[in-house]
Amino acid sequence: MTPAAAAPPAADAAARGIAFMVLAVLLFSCMDALIKWVSASHPVGQIVFFRNLFAFVPVAFFIRRAGGLAVLRTRRVAGHLVRSAFGLAAMVCFFAAFSLMPLGDAVALGMSGPIFLTALSVPLLGERVGVRRWSAVAVGFLGVVVMTRPGAGVFEPVALFALGGALLYALAMISMRRLAATEPTAAIVFYFTAFATVVSGFSLPLQWVTPATPLDWTLLASVGLIGGLAQMAMTQAFRLAPVALVAPFDYASLVFAILLGYLIWGDVPDAFLLIGAAVVVGSGLYILHRETVLTRRRRARRRATSAETARDRAP
Numbered sequence: 001m002t003p004a005a006a007a008p009p010a011a012d013a014a015a016r017g018i019a020f021m022v023l024a025v026l027l028f029s030c031m032d033a034l035i036k037w038v039s040a041s042h043p044v045g046q047i048v049f050f051r052n053l054f055a056f057v058p059v060a061f062f063i064r065r066a067g068g069l070a071v072l073r074t075r076r077v078a079g080h081l082v083r084s085a086f087g088l089a090a091m092v093c094f095f096a097a098f099s100l101m102p103l104g105d106a107v108a109l110g111m112s113g114p115i116f117l118t119a120l121s122v123p124l125l126g127e128r129v130g131v132r133r134w135s136a137v138a139v140g141f142l143g144v145v146v147m148t149r150p151g152a153g154v155f156e157p158v159a160l161f162a163l164g165g166a167l168l169y170a171l172a173m174i175s176m177r178r179l180a181a182t183e184p185t186a187a188i189v190f191y192f193t194a195f196a197t198v199v200s201g202f203s204l205p206l207q208w209v210t211p212a213t214p215l216d217w218t219l220l221a222s223v224g225l226i227g228g229l230a231q232m233a234m235t236q237a238f239r240l241a242p243v244a245l246v247a248p249f250d251y252a253s254l255v256f257a258i259l260l261g262y263l264i265w266g267d268v269p270d271a272f273l274l275i276g277a278a279v280v281v282g283s284g285l286y287i288l289h290r291e292t293v294l295t296r297r298r299r300a301r302r303r304a305t306s307a308e309t310a311r312d313r314a315p
Helices: 009-038 044-053 056-066 068-072 077-100 103-110 113-125 131-148 159-180 185-201 214-240 243-265 271-313
Strands: none
Touching (some): 009 044, 009 077, 009 103, 009 243, 044 077, 056 068, 056 214, 077 103, 077 159, 077 185, 103 131, 243 271
8 A cells, every 4th residue: 555545534635735725826926927927018907807807717616616606695795895995905006016026025025914914903803912923023024124124225115015915915814804704705705806807997998908919818818817726726725724734835925936036037036035035934934823823722722611511511
């Protein structure tokens, strides 16, 4: 019997979860590179429109697997609108950053999202954040300062697009946490995609640039198709394996971005970017670790409380 055949089902699912996560990160990185490529000849609003319009192809497949149109029923329209507005604003900021900055720089600054998420979870979600996680947040922001170097005259205003995108992404994730208590993932993805398609569509008459060649049409459509496939792969990754196992592989996007930026545009990250990015990634990984530890403790306490209640009710 081969080692693969002897592996327990849980280990096999974990391995497949990691594989799906790496695939998702690779697809998202390719999408980011395509966005940077087509942004040389097309405005950001138009790219956002194509990104979401063609994402409906994989999203429709996702909805079908999740149970069909019945999963789209909702009584939380306002919640979906808030989550979609933050998500669309984050997407616009990130796409603008990709078009104006080296790809690796934009992705590195975008890695500050989990730091903003932790900081905002206190006032917006009422979560308790201990000294360790606050320390990780402070260190993470220090890493952002190292990357942007505002006091050295190196700071570029375009970096605000990437940082703004990270902040808006954190707000979108907080809104999604609230929705996830009652709404299925398929519904959240569908309503965001529909909202982003419609709203970005209003910008087309103001900034439409007709793709000059069939290749341009193909690249714009590919942004949406690849993005939708990446979202499905990431969803599958989190379904197969624990968050603590697969989430750290998201940071591989920085490696992919730097590599693609160098191969396509010749961008070479400087030492400050690499050091700052390492600090931000380390901070994010520690925040994830602490969140995992605390989640396990909460579950253990709930199980202990349930067992104690059952004993008290026993005759």
